[in-house]
Amino acid sequence: MSTALPERDGRAVVVTLDRREGPFGEVVLRQRGPHFEIIANGCFLMDTADGRSERLLIQAALDELDRTGTTVERPSVLIGGLGVGFSLAYAVAEPRWGRIAIVERETAIIDWHRTGPLGAFSGGALEDERVAVLHTDLLEYLAAADGERYHALCLDIDNGPDWTVTDSNAGLYGADGLAVLWHRLQPGGVLAMWSAQPSPDFEEALRAAGFSDVVTHEIPVARGVPDVVHLARRPG
Incomplete structure (x- = not known):
């Protein structure tokens, strides 16, 4: 990892720990006081x-x-985006999940978990026997004609339907992208999508x-509009 001289943002010391150029642009790992943050193409992620x-x-x-009474003993889940590792670690801590696939396109982010400071937040989850790390672009993986179907899709790959850091991710939230997600779910399967803000238009798109x-x-967050999780189900 590369290092840089610290700078101050208010009272917090900010240190750039790693900066890499990849096929999708620049990704940066920074430490701000006791916390770590990922910046993609100049935007906080x-x-x-x-x-x-x-x-x-x-x-x-x-x-x-559980609410819809799935009869699958150990449902499978696809997590879109490794990020800082909270979602994956939480899934691995739940023994009811069966196969746990994690899709991450950025080599740097995988490295920061395997050998860098983010490993403290994923807690060794990448080594769990149920976990398959899919080092690929989520949209390309989902679009594969012979792709696997999951009982749950949990996606956190951008800021949400109303503002995407990566332009190509916008297609995931439109009619064509939602059709792909539909086909990647088992009947009765659940779609959960994180967003940096509520989106009534996206709710209507899901129903459509x-x-x-x-x-x-x-x-609720400390400042500004709340984060949200949009939840929907493919009818059985």
Whole structure:
């Protein structure tokens, strides 16, 4: 990892720990006081200050499977985006999950978990026998014609439907992208998507795509609009 001289942002000391150029642009790992943050193409993506919404992404999907009476003993889950590792660690801590696939396209982020400081937040989850690390672009993986179907899709790859850091991710939230997600779910399967803000338009898009039981869980944040998890189900 590269290092840089610290700078101050208010009272917090900010240190750039690693900076890499990849096929999708620049990704940066910074430490701000006791917390770590990921910056993608100059835009803040996520940090380790508060993992409530990332954990809710997983828990809400499992609760919905329970609510609808799935008969699968150990459902499979696909997590889109490794990020700072909160979602994956939370899934691995739940023995009811079976196969846990994690899709991450950025080599740097995988490295920061395997050999860097983010490993403290994923807690060795990458080594769990149920976990398969899929080092690829999520949209390309989902679009594969012979792709695996999952009982839950838990996606946290950008800021949400109304503002994406990576332009290509916008297609995931439109009609074509939602059709792909529909086909990647088992009948009765659950879709959970994180967003940096509520989006009534996206709720309507989910219903128009044929999803049922569309709800939005809000997670209050220190400042600004709440984070949310959009939840929907493919009818059985």
